[in-house]
Amino acid sequence: MTAGTMNISHPRLPQWAPALVGVMALAVAGLPALLAGWSPVTWLIAGTTVFLVAMPSWSRVVEGRRAAVDRLVTALIWTAFAVAVSPLVWLLYVVVRSGLPAVNADFLSYSMLNVIGDEQGGIFHALIGTLLITLAAALISVPIGILTGVYLVEYGKQSRTARIITFLVDVMTGIPSIVAGLFALALLVLLFGTAFRAGIGGSIALSLLMIPTVVRSSEEMMRLVPDDLREASYALGVPKWRTITRVVLPTSLAGIVTGVVLAISRVIGETAPLLVVAGATDGVNTNLFDGRMTTLPVFIFSQYASSTPVGYQRAWGGALVLIALVMVLNLVARIIGRVFAPAKAH
C-alpha cells in the first residue's frame, strides 16, 4: 500500500533485528537497574517491557502496521511461554534448596513414632504407605484398564456400549480426587462402620483416578498395532483371543507400560483422597486392610499444617523426595516408551 513505485514488496527488518532490540532493551533497563539496585527479576521484567514496546514500534515505522502486530504477537507469545515456565523453575529451585538440608539417611529410615518437638523424625512410614497403597491401586486398575482397552479396540469397535464407555472414561479423567476419596470413604463406612479407616480405601480411590489414564493409553497403543499383524495371525488359524494375547498385546506392550507408569506417577502425589480415607499415623503400618496409613503427600500436608519451623523443614524434605519420585517415574516411562517401542514392532 505504502510501497514506492520501485518496490514490489515491503521493506523488511533484517533477521538479526529482534536480537539487536533484545540486547538493547536489556541494556536500557540495565541502567536504572544498576542505579536503583533492582533484582535480576525486576531487570528482566523491565527489559521485556522495553522490548515489547520497542520491537513493534521499529517494525511499525519500517514494515507497516500488519507486520508490527505480527511482531508484537510473536514477542508476547515468547514472553508468555517464559512466564508460564517460570513457576516450574522457581518451584523446583525452592524445593531443592529447602528440601536438601532435611534429607539424610535418618530422614529416610525413621518414622515419626514417638518423635516429639524438634527431634529428628523421618518419612519411612510414609514411604511404606505410599508404596503399598499405590501398588494396590495399580493391581486393581491395571487389569481393568487394559482389558477395557482391549474391549474398546478389539471388540467394541463402533458399538454403542463402546462409545458410551469411551465417553465416560474421558469424563472420568475429570473427577476431582477428593470425590474419589469420599467415594472410597462412603464405601468403607457403609461396609465397616463410621470410624473405619484403612489403606485399601486409598487404593480404591487412587484406582478410580488411575483407570481412565490406563484405558486411554492402552487403547491408543493397541490402535497403533497394524491390522496386517492381526490378519496374518487369523490367516494362520489363530483364534481371536490368542491373537490378542499373543500378537496385539506384546506389540503394544512398551506403550502400555509407559502409560501405566505415567498413571502411577500421576496418582502417587495425590493427597486429598488419602487424607480423607487412609488418614494419618506416626508409625509404620504394613497392613492395607486395617488401621490408618500415612502416605508421603499426607505426611507433607500434616507437617505443613503443624506450622512449626521443624514441621516446615520436614515438609520440604518430603516434597523433595516426592518430586524426585515423580520425576524418576516420568523419566522411566519415557525411556521405556523410547527404547522398547520400535524394537517390538516387527
Add this chain to the structure above:
Amino acid sequence: MTATASQERTESTGPSPPSRRGDRVFSGTVRTAGLTILLALVAVFVFLAIEGWAGLTSDAATYAPFSSFGSYIVPLMVSTLLASAIALVVAVPFAIAVALFISHYAPRRLAAALGYVIDLLAAVPSVVFGLWGGRYLAAYLQPAHVWLHDHLGILPILGDPSPNGRSLFTAGIVLAIMIMPIMTAISREVFLQTPLLHEEAALALGATRWEMIRYAVFPYSRSGMLAGIMLGLGRALGETMAVAMVLATTPTTTLNVIATASPPTIAANIALNYKEATPERQSLLIATGLVLFVVTFLVNFAARWVAGRSTRRMAR
C-alpha cells in the same frame, strides 16, 4: 469405514471350532472390565448419595455456624466459583499462548522438548504446589494485593488486602498454574490439526503469521479450545490441596477475594474438616462432595461433548 470392514471380516470367520469357548470367555472378560467402569461411575454417585443423604437434613447444630444445608454450602460454592474464575482468567491467555508457541512459534526441533516441560508442570503433585504457594508465592504476591486494593478498590471483590497474601486470589493463581497444562495440551493438539493447506493458503495470500493464526487456525480450533477451557474449569473446581494449604479460611461470608480470610472452597472444606468430623458432620461433608461431583461431572460432560463434536482424537 475400515473399522466396519474389519468387523465384518472378523465376525464372518465362521469355522474355527476348537477356539470358540476361549473366545467367548475372553470377550466376556473384557466386556465385564468395560462394564465395571460404568458400574464404578454409577457406584460413586450411589454411595455418595446414600452416605450424604443424612447430611442434607440434619439438625441445625450440625451446620454450625450456619443453620441449614443451603446456608452452609452457599459460601463454599461462592468461594469455589471465585477461585475458579480467577484461575481461568489468568490461565486461559497463557494456555493458548503457550499452545501456540509449541505448535507454531517454537523452533521445530525444540517444540517437543518444550511441550514436555509444560507436561512436567502437570506432574508436580498438588501438595507441593500448596506448600510452595503457602510458603513462598503468597508472600511474593502480597504487594499485588495492596496494589489491587489501592487501584481497583471500588470493586466489591477487592476489599481490604490480606497482610500475608494467603487469600483466595493467591489460591486462584496457584490453581491457574495447575490447570494450565491440561488446557495447553488440548489446545496444542487442536492447533496442530489445522489442515496444513488452510495455513499455507493464508500465507500464500500474504498473511503474516499472526493473521494466518487468526483467520485459519483459530476458526478451525474454536470448539477444541472451548473444550480445553472447560476441562480446566473442571480441574479448578475440584482441586483441593492447593486451596486448603494456601487459603486462610474462616466460615464467614465474604466476596472479597483478597481478604485476610475467606470461606474455603467445597473441596478444601472437606479436606480441612474430615478429621474432627462426627458421623453427622461426615455425612454433611459427603453431601457437599456429592454437590461437587455433580457440578464437575456436568462441566466435564459438557467439555467432552463439545470436544467430541469436533474430533475424538484430542480427548485425553
